[in-house]
Amino acid sequence: xxxxxxxxxxxFQQYYLTHSKGYYAPPNPAEREYGFLLFKEKFMVRxxxxxxxxxxxxxxxxxxxxxxxxxxxxxxxxxxSMDEKGWKRADLVFDxxxxxxxxxxxxxxxxxxxKACAATGKGGAPKICPKCKNDRLEEQTWLCKxxxxxAKEETSKLxxxxxxxxxxxxxxxHIFFSGHRGYHVHVYSKELGLFExxxxxxxxxxxxxxxxxxxxxxxxxxxxxxxxIIEGPQLxxxxxxxxxxxxIHDVLGAEGEQYGLSSAQTRTAxxxxxxxxxRDAFFGRQFWSSVKGIxxxxxxxxxxxxxxxxxxxxxxxxxxDVHRLIRLPGTLNGHTxxxxxxxxxxxxxxxxxFSESLVFQGTMKVKVKDAPRFExxxxxxxxxxxxxxxxxxxxxxxxxxxxxxxxxx
Amino acid sequence: MSxxxxxxxxxxxxxxxxxxxxxxxxxxxLRQESPExxxxxxxxxxxxxxxxxxxxxxxxxxDFSVSMTDYLRNSVHLREPRWSLPNxxxxxxxxxxTREEVARLIEEEVRVRILERxxxxxxDIPRQLGSRVDRARGxxxxxxxxxxxxxLPRVPVPEAMPPCVRxxxxxxxxxxxxxHMGRFTLASFLLNIGTGEDEVVKMFKPATDFSERxxxxxxxxxxxxxxxxxxxxxxxxxxxxxxxxxxKPDELCETIRNPLSYYKAKSRILTNxxxxxxxx
Ligand SMILES: [Zn+2]
Ligand SMILES: [Zn+2]
Numbered sequence: 001x002x003x004x005x006x007x008x009x010x011x012f013q014q015y016y017l018t019h020s021k022g023y024y025a026p027p028n029p030a031e032r033e034y035g036f037l038l039f040k041e042k043f044m045v046r047x048x049x050x051x052x053x054x055x056x057x058x059x060x061x062x063x064x065x066x067x068x069x070x071x072x073x074x075x076x077x078x079x080x081s082m083d084e085k086g087w088k089r090a091d092l093v094f095d096x097x098x099x100x101x102x103x104x105x106x107x108x109x110x111x112x113x114x115k116a117c118a119a120t121g122k123g124g125a126p127k128i129c130p131k132c133k134n135d136r137l138e139e140q141t142w143l144c145k146x147x148x149x150x151a152k153e154e155t156s157k158l159x160x161x162x163x164x165x166x167x168x169x170x171x172x173x174h175i176f177f178s179g180h181r182g183y184h185v186h187v188y189s190k191e192l193g194l195f196e197x198x199x200x201x202x203x204x205x206x207x208x209x210x211x212x213x214x215x216x217x218x219x220x221x222x223x224x225x226x227x228x229i230i231e232g233p234q235l236x237x238x239x240x241x242x243x244x245x246x247x248i249h250d251v252l253g254a255e256g257e258q259y260g261l262s263s264a265q266t267r268t269a270x271x272x273x274x275x276x277x278x279r280d281a282f283f284g285r286q287f288w289s290s291v292k293g294i295x296x297x298x299x300x301x302x303x304x305x306x307x308x309x310x311x312x313x314x315x316x317x318x319x320x321d322v323h324r325l326i327r328l329p330g331t332l333n334g335h336t337x338x339x340x341x342x343x344x345x346x347x348x349x350x351x352x353x354f355s356e357s358l359v360f361q362g363t364m365k366v367k368v369k370d371a372p373r374f375e376x377x378x379x380x381x382x383x384x385x386x387x388x389x390x391x392x393x394x395x396x397x398x399x400x401x402x403x404x405x406x407x408x409x
Numbered sequence: 410m411s412x413x414x415x416x417x418x419x420x421x422x423x424x425x426x427x428x429x430x431x432x433x434x435x436x437x438x439l440r441q442e443s444p445e446x447x448x449x450x451x452x453x454x455x456x457x458x459x460x461x462x463x464x465x466x467x468x469x470x471x472d473f474s475v476s477m478t479d480y481l482r483n484s485v486h487l488r489e490p491r492w493s494l495p496n497x498x499x500x501x502x503x504x505x506x507t508r509e510e511v512a513r514l515i516e517e518e519v520r521v522r523i524l525e526r527x528x529x530x531x532x533d534i535p536r537q538l539g540s541r542v543d544r545a546r547g548x549x550x551x552x553x554x555x556x557x558x559x560x561l562p563r564v565p566v567p568e569a570m571p572p573c574v575r576x577x578x579x580x581x582x583x584x585x586x587x588x589h590m591g592r593f594t595l596a597s598f599l600l601n602i603g604t605g606e607d608e609v610v611k612m613f614k615p616a617t618d619f620s621e622r623x624x625x626x627x628x629x630x631x632x633x634x635x636x637x638x639x640x641x642x643x644x645x646x647x648x649x650x651x652x653x654x655x656x657k658p659d660e661l662c663e664t665i666r667n668p669l670s671y672y673k674a675k676s677r678i679l680t681n682x683x684x685x686x687x688x689x
Binding site for chain 2: 164165166167168191192195198199202203205206208209210211212213216217218220222231232233234237238239240241
């Protein structure tokens with residue numbers, strides 16, 4: 001462990017030793033597998049189980065891990081090897097992370113570096129290095145308000161789909177701030193918990209609108225007495241039908257510009273015709289064939305764009321995996337020093353991850369290498385460039401965890 | 410030893426082939442059933458949560474909605490894009506489906522269940538495939554068989570009888586009055602598909618005004634043994650419509666003009682020699 005890690009671990013230890021409340025117990029905690037990622041050599045302790053939450057807290061205090069995970073699955077024997085655990089079921093989980101969102105602010109605060117050729121760039125890392133085609137890329141991300149706001153919006157969209165389409169009972173859904181760049185939604189349902197990988201993939205695809213074909217939703221062209229008419233989904237219809245039709249509002253409406261509709265490549269005569277429509281009259285029953293010059297293929301493109309807007313941008317790998325280890329709420333996130341925590345559904349809109357997840361008291365002196373301007377606990381900090389400074393502990397810990405600062409002395 | 414293994418592999422293949430064939434048969438039977446019966450089979454036999462919907466969205470008519478769980482359990486095996494969840498109408502945990510789609514989903518359920526049941530290791534000496542097939546076939550007939558509420562005439566393929574003829578039998582059994590055209594239709598239909606005269610006479614027994622002597626006379630007359638020695642054929646659908654004998658015509662009815670052609674076409678489907686499942 002280097003001095004930075006030692007200091008972080010020491011602070012984590014202090015926190016865990018002085019707090020015995022605020023841990024989160026998932027349903028059937030004894031049937032879960034727990035995993036701990038240690039500061040020391042990034043070693044992963046897995047296949048642990050605890051008969052009661054007190055034992056879990058004791059283990060956290062003893063190990064002082066950088067990250068604490070639990071399995072979304074329920075097992076007969078959580079300590080056995082993977083093949084012999086005896087899988088019973090698994091919570092349906094959704095992960096919304098800024099890593100998977102295409103936010104415009106990313107080039108401002110994220111950078112990447114190729115581990116092979118040391119090439120660097122701004123924004124999220126590409127899949128492969130543009131220089132040497134290697135896929136070993138390292139990202140340096142930042143905790144950004146705009147990114148987390150987007151993640152929250154995606155979470156709201158997800159919940160709406162879960163409730164009105166999938167029929168999930170709101171009390172069965174739990175929302176958690178991950179302590180870093182996103183939110184997790186866990187669904188506790190005996191029925192859905194039994195779903196295997198394929199069914200979960202279908203659900204993930206549904207939420208993402210992945211593979212949705214407007215023609216299979218009856219966007220169709222018919223010939224009636226020699227004239228061609230177009231029919232399709234209507235506002236107010238259940239599921240994606242109503243949602244994507246309403247999404248046409250977004251794409252064509254006042255917000256059209258910000259969705260890039262007016263960019264050069266899409267500024268066609270057709271879209272201009274569309275954007276000039278009187279909206280109320282336009283969304284009447286026969287609107288699919290009411291605009292002269294707009295054919296099936298244009299509608300299809302617009303609907304697919306509407307689907308993109310209304311879909312919830314989840315990481316489908318997490319939803320599909322029935323053996324997933326996921327962050328345990330009520331523990332500290334080693335990437336930030338913030339607490340992963342449950343957010344009440346009714347309070348999601350007003351939830352501020354930059355003030356409600358702080359746990360460290362007092363101030364700390366650190367040497368900041370470089371950091372952009374940021375906000376934490378309703379205070380502004382930075383930007384910093386190679387300077388020693390005294391900061392509230394939570395801000396100092398964030399910089400330490402992000403390796404943007406070092407301890408002094 | 411290797412013989413034994415080969416034997417098992419052979420059985421496994423046959424098992425799959427059999428499950429598939431039986432499931433397809435279930436599909437062909439169900440596809441033409443009334444919505445009531447489909448709903449009944451899905452909910453009582455397979456324990457599905459299924460609701461009658463009867464809604465038209467654009468042009469497609471959705472007879473039912475089934476719970477997402479029951480839908481996904483079966484749809485995940487179906488590869489066409491139309492089965493993927495994002496391409497479905499999903500409303501509060503229920504997926505909109507047409508009657509044909511329910512039949513297709515049940516086909517899947519039947520296939521998987523037969524495979525599951527027959528893959529249970531036999532407790533004693535492995536039975537011959539034949540008896541296992543019989544057992545499973547009995548199962549399928551139990552699931553999908555025509556209700557035993559009334560007795561069906563012994564005809565080669567009772568499931569292939571058109572809705573009007575079934576309705577006539579039902580009415581007779583319930584003691585309802587069946588008019589002359591109805592009786593004539595039933596008798597001529599049964600005689601033309603090769604039912605024996607005794608058997609046909611028996612069908613009229615539940616009628617309130619049943620007279621064995623009169624009925625036998627009429628049946629023999631229709632069969633061509635009396636009178637002008639002309640064997641009467643079954644009336645055309647148009648005639649049956651004017652006389653109010655036509656009852657709840659189904660999709661197949663739209664393609665035929667006589668109940669006898671219905672029987673022929675459906676028997677062909679049921680015995681798996683019929684046209685392939687409609688593509689879409
Ligand atoms: Zn490179
Ligand atoms: Zn950002």
